[in-house]
Amino acid sequence: MSLFISPSPSLTLHPHAYVSPSMSVLRRLHLNLRSSRRRLATVSAAVRRDTTVWTPAPLSEVEPAAESLFHVAIDVSDAPDLAASHTIAGQYLQLRVPDSSKPSFLAIASPPKLAAKHGVFEFLVKSVAGSTAEALCALKRGDVVELSQVMGNGFNIDLIEPPEKYGTVIVFATGSGISPIRSLIESGFDVGNRSDVRLYYGARNLQRMAYQDRFKDWESSGVKIVPVLSKPDDSWTGETGYVQAAFSKAKQISNPLATGAVLCGHKQMTEEVTSILVANGVSADKILKNF
Template sequence: MAFNVLIKPSDHSFIMEADETILEAGLRHGFILPYSCRDGVCGTCKGLLLQGTVDYGKYEDSILSEADKAEGMALFCCAKPTSDLIIECREVNAAKDIPVKTLPCRVHKLERLDDVMVLYLKLPANERLQFLAGQYIDILMKGGKARSFSLANAPHDDEFLQLHVRNISGGEFTKHVFMQMKERDILRFKGPLGSFFLREDSSKPVVFVASGTGFAPIKSIIEHALYVGVKRSMHFYWGAHKLSGLYMLDKAREWETHGIKFTPVLSEALPADEWQGRTGFVHEAVLEDYPDLFGYQVYACGAPVVVEAAHRDFTTLRGLPNEEFFSDAFTPAPKA
């Protein structure tokens, strides 16, 4: 059975199934309600039922009291509808609406893909990290140092936080990841951080440009867009030196079956790659394909030289408005 939910004061509405929680359904439809633990123990998702009835689900009595319920409060991460609903809560519309936390996590799995290590990090049982697709976290190291990595998983797929770490010669954290890190190790991080996320209030077609592990936040954004049903035209360009640098090529190919146009570009393809695709610099492939970018949004991520060249050439040569260029440049940490 399906029910209608109306959110006040935004007047956003969505249809949900009886076996979904309000939070799950809202996220599925692209309406980001506040949450943290997703397990009824923190109270972050508490909101007001203005009309309708729910099954309150399983929660901690100290978080939702009988007095709270008498006042119409519910925990949206636990509550499931038994009728149409009108609820009142704030929605997360920008990075500033999400609290930045410092949390521990455990290394659940290490997956090596050529010179990239994919880290899967598990949070404590009663914690979840709310973030916008495309944001990053800072891994906190001894001595107060921090290393920034984009979250490669989409917000709805948050059982594990996924990071893509490239093996950079001389990198202190990189060396630790590839030589010493093992499953069940404990890390601490701060996040979410950054303003690199899809502006969902726009209807403009999107061009994504990534070099190397700049793929990570683009992956998060595209998987989020597919999950919530964003209908905008999207074209993803991914550049690398050689074929192995496109370390999740099958994933990008899979998106093509869902309507995401994909153009891989290699700048130094090896004979063994037997590469028949586009060659050169990734942002130049965009210039070749798009004589006019005035009506577009561009999201670029990766090496600073790539991001800077894309911004310069797209705005000066192709008419892209400066305010429609969003970027996240990966600057290597000092080796010292």
């Protein structure tokens, strides 16, 4: 029941002088309800964050791959379900190292068939000071890390099939972005049945360009490799500058409607290359990315 006091005719009261006790209770209840909702939202968010399933797995190899880049192989033979979940080039996962609470997202560099046949995931990891990646690159063979489930839809090559219809596929990679591109090339995407498959691969210099030992095999499969160095030494006679500039200069898109592209690397590169391709008539839905 509200308590109401009728004022004297000669008494002037402030308009807020009459306070209903029941209204005060309602306000307190409302505030408590809001606080409870905030706590519930926090708990719910924590539950969502904790849904990642972590699988321990030992390192089988940690070796330099190029300047500031490391080749890392992880034995997942004791986790067949995890190994089998890598089904398409371009997928990635999270990795945790001991004594580090922050995971690192890493694209899987090896083709799915390697995990299926040998129980191994391979990665190309850029060591960045103070990061989980740097801690990973400092580990040794036999050290145990934790892996999340494999994530992402990868490169949807079905969008540029059949190869007879999409004879031209232009691939772009910069830095460690070559990692999932390696997975794609070594998975195979009917390169032999396409008329023109090119890889524009950008790095600062040859010392920072990984997988040079694989170039011969990639080219024998039908991929023309165009290395592009932004700061080469004086002996370099190939393409210089940035990938997007090298491609813009060459272009060579004979039939835009029969052209697809695959991109992975720096944001500026992917945005500028996409603009160039679309401006030259390549359909935006034929430009594939893995994120």
